[in-house]
Amino acid sequence: MEMLKSKLVVFALIAALFQALGTQGISHSTISVNGINMHIAEKGHGPVVLLLHGFPELWYTWRHQIVALAANGFRAVAPDLRGYGDTDAPQSVGNYTTPYVVGDLVALIDALGEQQVFVVGHDWGSVIAWHLCMFRPDRVKALVALSVAFQPRDPSKKPTERLQAAFGDNYYIIRFQEPGKMEAEIARAGAETVLKEFLTYHSAAPLMIPKDKGLTPNGSLPLPSWLSEADVKYYTSKYQQKGFTGPLNYYRALDLTWELTAPWTGAQVKVPTKFIVGDMDLTYNSPGVKDFIHNGGLKKFVPNLEVVVMKGVGHFINEEKARDISAHIYSFIKKF
Numbered sequence: 001m002e003m004l005k006s007k008l009v010v011f012a013l014i015a016a017l018f019q020a021l022g023t024q025g026i027s028h029s030t031i032s033v034n035g036i037n038m039h040i041a042e043k044g045h046g047p048v049v050l051l052l053h054g055f056p057e058l059w060y061t062w063r064h065q066i067v068a069l070a071a072n073g074f075r076a077v078a079p080d081l082r083g084y085g086d087t088d089a090p091q092s093v094g095n096y097t098t099p100y101v102v103g104d105l106v107a108l109i110d111a112l113g114e115q116q117v118f119v120v121g122h123d124w125g126s127v128i129a130w131h132l133c134m135f136r137p138d139r140v141k142a143l144v145a146l147s148v149a150f151q152p153r154d155p156s157k158k159p160t161e162r163l164q165a166a167f168g169d170n171y172y173i174i175r176f177q178e179p180g181k182m183e184a185e186i187a188r189a190g191a192e193t194v195l196k197e198f199l200t201y202h203s204a205a206p207l208m209i210p211k212d213k214g215l216t217p218n219g220s221l222p223l224p225s226w227l228s229e230a231d232v233k234y235y236t237s238k239y240q241q242k243g244f245t246g247p248l249n250y251y252r253a254l255d256l257t258w259e260l261t262a263p264w265t266g267a268q269v270k271v272p273t274k275f276i277v278g279d280m281d282l283t284y285n286s287p288g289v290k291d292f293i294h295n296g297g298l299k300k301f302v303p304n305l306e307v308v309v310m311k312g313v314g315h316f317i318n319e320e321k322a323r324d325i326s327a328h329i330y331s332f333i334k335k336f
Contacts, residue, residue, distance in 0.1 A: 033107035039086035044070025051078040054123020064322035083246020096249040122146040133271040142272040159254040176251040189215040192236040196221040202314035204285035278313025
């Protein structure tokens, strides 16, 4: 254990050095996959590590990990998922079901010339990564999932029905459901303000968007040390260019995905997995989640599992604790 800690410290120091170089040396390209054009950012040579972002993020959320992994002998590849950034954004909600997005990734792995890759996901990227490992375990060497634990399919109730019953009409996922309405609220508040609201959310409480208040913040939104104004400007430029409909459609496709994945009810994820979450993450503090993670529920569905809980850390763990997360990823995947 002490040797592992020492290695993590050394890797963190190396990661810090390369993190200081920012996004230097990261290359960008567009690849045709599954009927869409997908933008990818990459750096390095060696085994491929596929980095999957969440909402409201982009490839850019992995900028620190891309540089750190490349410095340690890996080829780090971070796509903008469909609907995001410089990747195509189909209009139909049905184009954002998990099988579609997993199809994009299988096609991307093929296009990279790989049979198997390492996969790292955060937020929605974790959801997609869990499903990639469940649908196509033959394409994944090992998985590191951040923030969102595997959620077995509940055949008794649609996801939106379950969430509405648990959290009410103001819960953010419920508020996202009606096409066009949330886009209008975002337009009124401004993309930069909305992105700051989401990216600076550091609370264990459920995220609510009251209908009578919308996305108007209470006062100023100071940025944490790990998020700069330049970072926000980059995110804002891409969301102003692409809009929010594609990203919101992932939430709007929840029930359709639930229907399409009926054959996988009760299925396990047998890929070797490391799950990392902050104890201030709103997902970790949702009802029943801690019990599921720590008392055998998650292990039942993910038998080859390691769990790490980081103290005082919120949802955007890969940016808030970039060096530590880079070290955790490296220490896990190098074993395979």
